[in-house]
Amino acid sequence: MSSLNLEKYGILNSSNNWQLSSEELQNIIIKNKMGVETKSGVLAVNTGIFTGRSPEDRFIVKDNITNKKIWWDEKFNQSFNSKKFDYIYQKLVRYLSEKTLYVRDAYLCSYKRYQLNIRSISEYPWSDLFIHNLFFRISKIEKIYPDWLLICAPGFQANPIIDGTHKKNFTILNFKKKVILIGGSGYTGEIKKSIFSVLNFILPIYKNVFPMHCSANIGISKKDTALFFGLSGTGKTTISNDPNRKLIGDDEHGWTDDNIIFNFEGGCYAKILGISKKKEPMIYYAIKKGAMLENVILKKETNEVDFLNDSITPNIRVSYPINFIKNIEKKLISSNIRNIFFLTYDAFGILPPISKLNKAQSAYYFLLGYTSKVAGTEFNIKKPEATFSSCFGAPFMLLNPVKYTKMLIKKLNNLEINVWMVNTGLLFIGESIGFRIKLKYTRKLVQCVLDGCLSRVDYEKYPIFNFYIPKYCPGISSNILNPKKTWKNKKMYQNQVKNLVKKFIKNFDIYRKYTDKEILSGEPKIE
Secondary structure (H helix, E strand, C coil), rough: CCCCCCCHHHCCCCEEEEEECCCHHHHHHHHCCCCCCCCCCEEEEECCCCCCCCHEEEEEEEECCCCCCCCCCCCCCCEEEHHHHHHHHHHHHHHHHCCEEEEEEEEEECCCCCCCEEEEEECCCHHHHHHHHHCEECCCCCCCCEEEEEEEEECCCCCCHHHHCCCCCCEEEEECCCCCECCCCCCCCHHHHHHHHHHHHHHHHHHHEEEEEEEEEECCCCCEEEEEEEECCCCCHHHCCCCCEEEEEEEEEEECCCCCCCCCEEEEEEECCCCCCCCCCCHHHCCEECCEEEECEECCCCCEECCCCCCCCCCEEEEHHHHHCEECCCCCCCCCEEEEEEEEECCCCCCEEEEEECCCHHHHHHHCCCEEEECCEEEEECCCEEEEEEHHHHHHCCHHHHHHHHHHHHHHHHHHHEEEEECCCCCECCEEEECCCHHHHHHHHHHHHHHHHCCCCCEECCCCCCCCCCCEEEEHHHHHHHHHCCCCCCCHHHHHHHHHHHHHHHHCCCCCCHHHHHHHHHCCCCC
């Protein structure tokens, strides 16, 4: 196997595996007992202590590039000293010296004009396999000049007292040196989201591209593009994987000045708890050799994946190249944007299954990025927890969220686009018990938007929130279209409405001084 000299990075005497194929990596992982094969030959690995991201341990080096541009806070965009970065970098490369490493050149962004080239150096072969699956791949004979360097060393642990981190694990972005360091965590999502964060800084500032945490698909006949924004658990990946439409991407996209939508990634990273052939066939059939399963449990009798078993984590996932999905737009680029969907899981039973938003409301709810922290499709709602993630991706948005929101407003002002809020959460049929709206109903509502049938029905104004909801949708009971009708206790309903609106207003106060009348006019008002 060919290799690359890593001495220029300070890594000495390493044995380097260069641009290995997925098959070569899978063989190494199995041989080293770092993973197992399922009955169907798919690789399954365990990411260790970390089975999810640790956003509170992500840092950005503060320098003359980032100082006045980053939306600094103590939760996500935390500053890191440049000298501390140099110190931890030297420790990390010394740690990797004399080890067998996995090196890959790849790139991000399907639109070549915005291509970002990455060289990755991984301690673990399955980190390299994840990068192979998620980034755009080049052959061993192709050459690209790397713009950024990513070093991933799950086995390296920081000393928080000396190194300036909070804990032993960390992700640090350095925009001046164009280096990403990941240490102490084997969860591959840290790799994916560190690159997304870089693009969310670079593209708006230097390229005037609107970066989005959304999935996208395109109609086969009308060639109309739909965008689906949503946080984890709201159905973004599930709903955008539509057999009747072509997938552009399931998570991260850019929207250019000339209104082109392009995928940042060359692969997909899907949550698969509870997946089945019937519910999510496109994703289900993408789980084949070459894909990589994370933190799943295999059935002892058959060695098949138990998709209902969350004993390691509810966040069981699979990564695979996007061409494992049969129904994709081959260039991963589109235009003709016609509909935008904001997906939210409302655990309070207040938001309608679908609502049509005006421009001000679109900006307001995009800025807030509301959903709820819940588990399961049937839930005893006693103390639901509302959560807000600006722009539907706060941990990855490095600029002031109002900056991204104003980019959205500009798009909506220049184009004829319908914006919808879709509640994939709970409907109430009793005093305190809510049932999640059936996926088939959500799919039907989205389908009726895309087919145009919801443009031919009557709407009614939903009080306090002041957006409009359809009175009728083919194949769906009109009773569930208006949440008020699903509540037996109307007084309790009114109290829940007021409580939820108060949460919106309180969260919006963070951004109020940065906004204008256009965004403010979208705020719900308690009568």
